[in-house]
Amino acid sequence: MTELKSFYDGFADALRAPEPDAVPSSVAEGYAHRFAIYRNNVHRGLYDALGAAYPTVRKLVGDGFFDRLAQGFVQSETARAGSLALYGEGFAAFLAGHPIRESLPYLADIARLERARLEVSTSADAKPLVAGDLEGLEDQLEKMILRAHPACQVIASDSPIFAIWTAQNPVEGAQSGKTSIVQRPETVLVTRPYMQVDMHLLTVGQTVFFTALTQDGLDLGRACTEALQADANFDVIASFAEFLTMGAFDAHFDIPRGNGHDDE
């Protein structure tokens, strides 16, 4: 038993060792390059999982440099037992602390956006709130407390992350986006009401409105007031309809005091 334990310990240690030619004692001398096949598979597996989760970061820096970033990153984040499906949670934080931020200051935020896309894509399925759910409740809308749909995230950045992401991922058949990217802050709402992940660029008013509703727990009326204070151009009716179309709210909502709450 102890002999086996030391085999597994030694093999695992050598796989993780920073020296690229580390070999466990269980592998005969002269077979270092064969042990390297396992080491290469382990590392390649992590790099590829990271690349699949962050395809736009990879495009922006190129395959070769992405592998170098991955090489550094895999030292800091170990994989969850058994599956690489959600590997790379800390990659944005890693990039934010990496010297690459000098030349590509938006890279970490692109990674946050891609992570949000992955999490939204794999989170639990739930029904979104649709306009029809509100029929007959028109006079109570102001008091309504809404929750964000579970497959929905807001990513705010000082950089034009929506424009950069879109330029790197042109929609097939659409006119090629040769428009120049304006340096400005952008906030993106990532949604998946059904099976398709969508992204929406939010205005300042929309961001305040959505945050007030889904994070601060304000009712619709007060969220509108906050949004109008932050952004005089905020169009309440059009924006609310847009959020419903995006599938940004959960189908369950509350109307406190009075008529109780929706129990759908």
Added chain:
Amino acid sequence: MKTLTQLPDRKLPARELPRRAGVGFKAEHAQDIFGSKPAVDWFEIHPENYMVAGGPRLAMLEELSAQYPISMHGVGLSLGGGEPLNKNHLADLKRLVDRFNPAMVSEHIAWSAHEGLYMADLLPTPMTQTSLVQLVDAINTVQDFIGRRILIENPTSYVSLPQNSIPELEFISEAAERSGCGLLIDVNNVYISAHNLGFEANAFIDAVPGDLVGEIHLAGHERDANPDDNVLIDTHSRPVADPVWDLFDRLIARIGRRPTLIEWDNDVPGWDVLAHEAALADRHLGNAVAEKFEAAS
């Protein structure tokens, strides 16, 4: 090639995998598969790719399993790691098995987890009396937990471990006998291991206990770039090599047809290339039946 046996009704997944060619499912082929309903009899998936809460990946698997029998071929349980299996991973696997009711569940004789760390590769399990007991325990744990018999796959080997005291075929057969599981024989692995470790592939194939074999895997391999060492690597990145087809023919001529998977995981080609490999495997399976018939008459 499609007249060897009657095709199963695809509306209801079969309880058993058909003894014909199946293909490893890749998301990039989903449109081809769902759009044209190709005449492939079953698909295999890695359950690890579907261990998520919801969304399009699971929806895709829902659609696939509604139309074809599927096999769940695990890569992350670490059966041969000599430590207790990860409870969360087992629970995730059971959830998928319960939801999709696959026609087959299989895993590798390998390890990938060690003291809470996961190394995404199939690492070599030492073959000793002690590790055999540990492996049998692990297989029993899985079979009890998910409530099904599983198949275990023979490994690809690059190095011969000095600890080994039991020959590979004896080790895997004994594990199957003791646990009541079946064997998944990866013929490409047999070829690669025989080449890399220097044993006789034909002798291995001839000694495989046919009654334990529930599935066969075929895949492509590559020669390592290192010029000083003639080592083959299990890349799943190419068509099945001729000597692997020969070993496959040799195996099925003796034990009969089995569900046979074409695996292609790296440098994945267009769907038509995989469909062609599957048709080729079906032809070999058909020939095996024909030869048996001729020999008997």
